[in-house]
Amino acid sequence: MASLVIDNVKKRYGNTSVLKGIDIAIEAGEFLILVGPSGCGKSTLMNAIAGLEDVTEGRILIDDQDVTFSSPKDRDIAMVFQSYALYPNMTVAENIAFGLEMRKVPKTEREQEVQRVAELLQISHLLNRKPSQLSGGQRQRVAMGRALARRPQLYLFDEPLSNLDAKLRVEMRTEIKKLHQKLKTTIVYVTHDQIEAMTLADRIAVMKDGEVQQLGTPQEIYDNPANLFVAGFMGSPAMNFIPAKVIESGNTIMLELTTNTIETPTTINTIETPTRLPFPNAESLQSHIGKEVLLGLRPEMITEPQPHKAGLEFTVNSHVNVDVVEPMGADTMMITRIGNNEVNCRCHPSYNMVVGATCEVMFDTSKAVAFDIESGQRLD
Amino acid sequence: MTNVSLSTRPQKSMVATSLRIALYTVLLSVAALYLLPFAIMLITSLKDVEEIRTGTLLSLPSTLDFSAWGKAWSSACTGSTCDGIAPFFTNSFQIVVPAVIISTVLGALNGYVLSMWKFRGSEIFFAALLIGCFIPFQVILLPMARTLGWLGIANTTSGLVFVHVVYGIAFTTLFFRNFYQAIPSELVKAARLDGAGFFTIFRRIILPLSTPIIVVTIIWQFTQIWNDFLFGVAFSGFDTQPVTVALNNLVNTSFGGKEYNVDMAAAIMAALPTLIVYVLAGKYFVRGLTAGAVKG
Numbered sequence A: 001m002a003s004l005v006i007d008n009v010k011k012r013y014g015n016t017s018v019l020k021g022i023d024i025a026i027e028a029g030e031f032l033i034l035v036g037p038s039g040c041g042k043s044t045l046m047n048a049i050a051g052l053e054d055v056t057e058g059r060i061l062i063d064d065q066d067v068t069f070s071s072p073k074d075r076d077i078a079m080v081f082q083s084y085a086l087y088p089n090m091t092v093a094e095n096i097a098f099g100l101e102m103r104k105v106p107k108t109e110r111e112q113e114v115q116r117v118a119e120l121l122q123i124s125h126l127l128n129r130k131p132s133q134l135s136g137g138q139r140q141r142v143a144m145g146r147a148l149a150r151r152p153q154l155y156l157f158d159e160p161l162s163n164l165d166a167k168l169r170v171e172m173r174t175e176i177k178k179l180h181q182k183l184k185t186t187i188v189y190v191t192h193d194q195i196e197a198m199t200l201a202d203r204i205a206v207m208k209d210g211e212v213q214q215l216g217t218p219q220e221i222y223d224n225p226a227n228l229f230v231a232g233f234m235g236s237p238a239m240n241f242i243p244a245k246v247i248e249s250g251n252t253i254m255l256e257l258t259t260n261t262i263e264t265p266t267t268i269n270t271i272e273t274p275t276r277l278p279f280p281n282a283e284s285l286q287s288h289i290g291k292e293v294l295l296g297l298r299p300e301m302i303t304e305p306q307p308h309k310a311g312l313e314f315t316v317n318s319h320v321n322v323d324v325v326e327p328m329g330a331d332t333m334m335i336t337r338i339g340n341n342e343v344n345c346r347c348h349p350s351y352n353m354v355v356g357a358t359c360e361v362m363f364d365t366s367k368a369v370a371f372d373i374e375s376g377q378r379l380d
Numbered sequence B: 001m002t003n004v005s006l007s008t009r010p011q012k013s014m015v016a017t018s019l020r021i022a023l024y025t026v027l028l029s030v031a032a033l034y035l036l037p038f039a040i041m042l043i044t045s046l047k048d049v050e051e052i053r054t055g056t057l058l059s060l061p062s063t064l065d066f067s068a069w070g071k072a073w074s075s076a077c078t079g080s081t082c083d084g085i086a087p088f089f090t091n092s093f094q095i096v097v098p099a100v101i102i103s104t105v106l107g108a109l110n111g112y113v114l115s116m117w118k119f120r121g122s123e124i125f126f127a128a129l130l131i132g133c134f135i136p137f138q139v140i141l142l143p144m145a146r147t148l149g150w151l152g153i154a155n156t157t158s159g160l161v162f163v164h165v166v167y168g169i170a171f172t173t174l175f176f177r178n179f180y181q182a183i184p185s186e187l188v189k190a191a192r193l194d195g196a197g198f199f200t201i202f203r204r205i206i207l208p209l210s211t212p213i214i215v216v217t218i219i220w221q222f223t224q225i226w227n228d229f230l231f232g233v234a235f236s237g238f239d240t241q242p243v244t245v246a247l248n249n250l251v252n253t254s255f256g257g258k259e260y261n262v263d264m265a266a267a268i269m270a271a272l273p274t275l276i277v278y279v280l281a282g283k284y285f286v287r288g289l290t291a292g293a294v295k296g
């Protein structure tokens, strides 16, 4: 268990800047998830923390010790590599035991540890195979086992579950969560899986182009994204971005958007209905009155009209065109268009929606956010 | 559809057959072209001098006469001594074995550093080393003679080992470096995190993966050093001459008539070790040469 401080870390390869000043500090025992699009520098950052790549600038502190120039083995870190990096000439058991052997753990203890880890990861029957005789998912579990056999200060997991089937992935996710609750080892974990990120993380760092866009708890990231990128990146389906005009109506500032509806299925005349939505924290939009902004609204905030919410401060009903209906089991996604943007609405499966016709939906703006159209920064 | 394919099939297979025949003809004639000199050497070595003078190159010996082999091995004159080429065989092995081992080990270590432990300027270092592959033998004769003299190992077996190691390192490093370049660097990274050091990683992880390239390097170095004549003639002393130099002396030393059968027998024997190495390890050689080309 150790705290980790990444202080203004920069990494350049020749002229290309891969990390542009990363600042992250996490407490001992925290579970940090790194997310971001492919190529944004997640693996590079992991390598820098592990000491496998020298940083161009900045400092890395583990447990308040400056380790920027320490060698990897002195940092007491175990890592699962994105490419697994299993030793091809060793069996699964030898792969798992190698780190222990290097750290002079006695043989009987090593064997016990291999058994324990193998059971945890359901690879006991593979212990005598070579990595080349394993499937991708099995290799990934061996890579995981190699890290879990040790009790380091800090675990680094680079997409450790990406190659597992859905069921196993959920199981492993739970195992990792349990493991973390039991051992309380600090973990940095890279994933592209939204659910993994939301369920495992104490905090999430959203990265883009070598910069941290936002660092916060899963709920903060979900409810209060710092900018358009974070809002669009976290959540599946993504947050809806609806062009809306800031208007002053009476004493309150509201957002006005225009929904198109077709009068009847036989005519092609569309009726543009302006809909005015209240906005929490509306004063923050004062300076934008008369201008267009992007309204950010999660799909679950546009639903079929719900009687128990009718008449609340932030709910407004309106009509939209049904373009696509996607049943997902628990809910049905209805896709419509507002302005030029596609909008996902999460409706109850029993709600009657006919493609091509209109239907009534309820906008709930109690958690709505607004972004500047040009810069993408949060306005409210 | 069926009709068409039925009618074209015999035609197609006839074209295929004739192509096949042409291919085998070409292959067989090329093989014959390569084997012919060897066949002539073998035939000649088994004839006696009289038969060689009267018969043609390709006429077969009337009796199998191995006396030329025996003479070439133990009693033919090579310059001023008449002990055959046997003692020089020993000389050659005493040069080749240490030189191959040392240059292979150094090449493996160099390649390991240049691919897995890159340092500032390591690419330039490698490029400079590569130039070593293109330096002709003749160019280094004089400087090397001075160096050997200065080191006090002129005209000795150690001196020849030294020369061959120095000259071979460029090649062995190139082989190993290119081979290791294809091994994912994450392996070394993972091992470093596991707590292994420079030599442990080399011994436990890199070396076990290196069999194909070790075989390639050994074959290459063995052939090069065994067949070397120029360094042998320039840097050996009277009693440290390698077999190639002895062969040359044997062929050039004649009292009275030329004994072609002895010359041929000696030549075949001198070529035998490299031949044996190829036969034993040839399949690894091909595998190793193409190893870098395919992933996995």
Ligand SMILES: Nc1ncnc2c1ncn2[C@@H]1O[C@H](COP(=O)(O)OP(=O)(O)OP(=O)(O)O)[C@@H](O)[C@H]1O
Residues within 6 Å of the ligand: A013, A016, A018, A036, A037, A038, A039, A040, A041, A042, A043, A044, A045, A082
């Ligand atoms: N040795 C290198 N030389 C030059 N550029 C590199 C090098 N290694 C990585 N990069 C670049 O750095 C950027 C970040 O790479 P990195 O592997 O950290 O991405 P990532 O966020 O882990 O992506 P993914 O999600 O696909 O794994 C990429 O644009 C990559 O091309």
Ligand SMILES: [Mg+2]
Residues within 6 Å of the ligand: A042, A043, A044, A082, A158
């Ligand atoms: Mg990566």
